[in-house]
Amino acid sequence: MTAKLEVVIADRDADYLGLLMDYVRESDWSELLSVRQLTRPDMLREHRQSREADIYLIHPDFCIEDGMDGLVILLQETPGEAGGGPADAGELAGIYKYRPLHQLFGQMLELYRSRSNPGEPRPVSGAASVLSLYSASGGSGKTTVAVHLLRCLAEKGQRCLYWNMELFPGAAFPQEADVELAARFVYGLRTNADWTDEALPKLLARAEPYGFDYFPGFRKVKESLDLTRDDVASLILRVRAAGRYDVVVIDLESTLHERVLGAFATSDVVLWLVTEDKESAVKTSRLLSEMKEGLGGAKDYLEKCRFVLNKHTGVLSDTLHRGITGVEGKAVPMTARLPYVSKWKQLHGAERSSSDPLFAERIAEMAELIRPVSGGDPIVRTIDSPRASRPNSRHD
Numbered sequence: 001m002t003a004k005l006e007v008v009i010a011d012r013d014a015d016y017l018g019l020l021m022d023y024v025r026e027s028d029w030s031e032l033l034s035v036r037q038l039t040r041p042d043m044l045r046e047h048r049q050s051r052e053a054d055i056y057l058i059h060p061d062f063c064i065e066d067g068m069d070g071l072v073i074l075l076q077e078t079p080g081e082a083g084g085g086p087a088d089a090g091e092l093a094g095i096y097k098y099r100p101l102h103q104l105f106g107q108m109l110e111l112y113r114s115r116s117n118p119g120e121p122r123p124v125s126g127a128a129s130v131l132s133l134y135s136a137s138g139g140s141g142k143t144t145v146a147v148h149l150l151r152c153l154a155e156k157g158q159r160c161l162y163w164n165m166e167l168f169p170g171a172a173f174p175q176e177a178d179v180e181l182a183a184r185f186v187y188g189l190r191t192n193a194d195w196t197d198e199a200l201p202k203l204l205a206r207a208e209p210y211g212f213d214y215f216p217g218f219r220k221v222k223e224s225l226d227l228t229r230d231d232v233a234s235l236i237l238r239v240r241a242a243g244r245y246d247v248v249v250i251d252l253e254s255t256l257h258e259r260v261l262g263a264f265a266t267s268d269v270v271l272w273l274v275t276e277d278k279e280s281a282v283k284t285s286r287l288l289s290e291m292k293e294g295l296g297g298a299k300d301y302l303e304k305c306r307f308v309l310n311k312h313t314g315v316l317s318d319t320l321h322r323g324i325t326g327v328e329g330k331a332v333p334m335t336a337r338l339p340y341v342s343k344w345k346q347l348h349g350a351e352r353s354s355s356d357p358l359f360a361e362r363i364a365e366m367a368e369l370i371r372p373v374s375g376g377d378p379i380v381r382t383i384d385s386p387r388a389s390r391p392n393s394r395h396d
Contacts, residue, residue, distance in 0.1 A: 004034040006053040010044045011037075013343050016097070023101045032209040033105070053330040055112055057095070064092070071115050073108060092299040102174070106305060108210040113211075123364050128161075131370070132267040133304075134260070140273040141310045143172050145338065148363045150212045156367075158246040160212035161204070161239065165232075165263060166253040167224050169217025175205040179219050186223050189234045197238055213245075218358050232262025255286075256296045264301040269370055271335070272305045276313065288332075299337065306335040308366065313340045336366035350366070 011017055017037040024035050038044050047053075052069040059075045074094040077080040082094040087151050095104055131149075133142040143164075150160045164172075181202060188196030204213045218224045239248055250263050274280050274309070291298040338382050341356045342359055 004032060005055060006051075006070075007033050007035045007055045007057065008044070008047060008053040008070075009035060009037050009057045009075070010039075010041075011059040011097075013038050013059075014041055015020045020101065024105075027102075029085060029105055029209050031327060032109075055108060057108060059097075071112050073111055088273060102208060106206060109209060109211075110206075113387065126394060128245040128248050129269075130236055130240075130248045130250065130267045132252055132263045132270045133266075133273065134252045134270050135254050135273040135280070136287045137275075137280045138254050140254075140275050140280065141338075142273055143170060143251055144344070145271070145273060145310060145363070146306070147207075147210075148248050148360065150207075150247075150249055150365060151210045152360070152363050152367045153247050154211040161243060161245045161248045162207070162212060162214040162251065163239075164215060164217035164251045165224070165227075165259055166217055166251060167221060167255075167257075173205065173207060173214050173216045175216060176219055177203050177216055182218050182223055183220065186218075186226060186231065189231045189238075189262065190228075192234070194352075197242065199246075200242065225257075227259035227262070229258050229262035229265060233266050236263075236266040256291075261296050261298055261301070264304065267304060270301070270305045271370075272307050273306060275311045276309070306370070307332050309334045309337040309341040312337045330381050335369060336362065338362050338366070 009017060009020060017039065021037055024030055024033055036047070038047060044058070044062055048069075054070050056070055056072045057075050058064060058072060060081075064072060064074075072092055074082075074092050075097050076094040077097055079096045079099075082096040095111075097104075097109050099107075133146045135142055146162060150162055154160050181199060185196060185203060187197050188199060203215055205216070206212075207214050235263060236248070239245065250267065252260050252263055272284070274284050288302070291302055293299070330376070339356075339358050339362060341359050343356070
């Protein structure tokens with residue numbers, strides 16, 4: 001995890017500052033920001049003399065002195081004063097004070113990123129790498145692993161997109177896709193309409209404070225069921241051609257529906273999650289056997305699969321000790337083992353995005369092992385070590 005950004009918020013309204021501070025403490029922003037509140041101009045002057053901050057979010061009735069270190073953003077009372085985007089050269093950017101707090105901090109972070117890297121956006125060299133998360137059984141933790149993998153890659157400077165392709169997406173993200181636009185988008189994919197490229201960004205939202213974009217999934221089942229392999233191939237082609245992302249992570253459901261097979265076909269790597277329970281091992285072995293025999297035309301996709309043991313307690317079941325039967329009748333090796341996190345047991349969706357040091361460390365190791373590189377050519381190596389488990393852990 002990168003060091004926290006030092007943020008100073010200066011405003012005479014103590015109640016408003018208290019609201020901001022409570023929001024930061026109770027949200028994932030606490031992992032990224034270290035916030036200090038100041039209610040008087042003299043407090044701001046004293047702070048500047050004693051220490052520096054990365055970002056100053058200051059109400060205009062405070063004296064804004066020249067030569068302030070860090071990015072200075074005005075906390076404006078009206079949307080008109082705040083403006084609609086980054087300020088021109090020599091001017092201070094503004095943020096509307098009373099907008100939803102997740103939007104306020106999201107815009108603040110975007111301004112900081114843009115000012116820290118001035119000039120044109122960094123071009124993406126080549127096409128985006130595409131990774132799919134899959135499992136033969138539900139409850140394996142695909143979405144949790146996907147979110148943490150994206151967080152890790154975004155912290156390393158990768159431009160990332162999460163795309164949920166489940167039939168019934170969970171509530172991992174706060175913003176839902178526009179139903180009408182999503183339906184038109186599917187039609188545009190099928191007819192190869194030019195306007196589809198312009199519609200794609202409007203379907204996406206930003207996951208803050210993590211810094212990656214996401215499509216939360218279709219709200220209408222029909223759009224998902226109607227997607228064919230060709231539709232998914234067209235989707236990935238358009239995402240890659242847009243040049244906005246280094247890595248695309250697709251969250252799949254536990255079926256071999258046409259859209260799932262389309263994702264298999266267009267992915268560079270499929271991270272196939274298994275867990276220690278017997279059901280997961282048996283279903284995985286059976287599905288691998290069926291795919292080997294050509295079920296759904298999936299035989300050619302097996303070489304892309306890399307197996308990841310999730311929710312590992314350090315004690316393998318008898319089934320996993322014997323191994324999951326792979327394509328050649330041998331036990332499949334595990335590319336990574338991710339530890340069981342007991343505090344996530346009663347949590348769901350976005351709640352499991354809270355940080356766990358050991359889990360984050362293992363995710364970082366896995367990210368290095370698969371090392372997505374632009375151009376669709378990930379380098380994949382394999383580890384299979386009990387070291388990846390959480391010592392002395394057991395299911396609660």
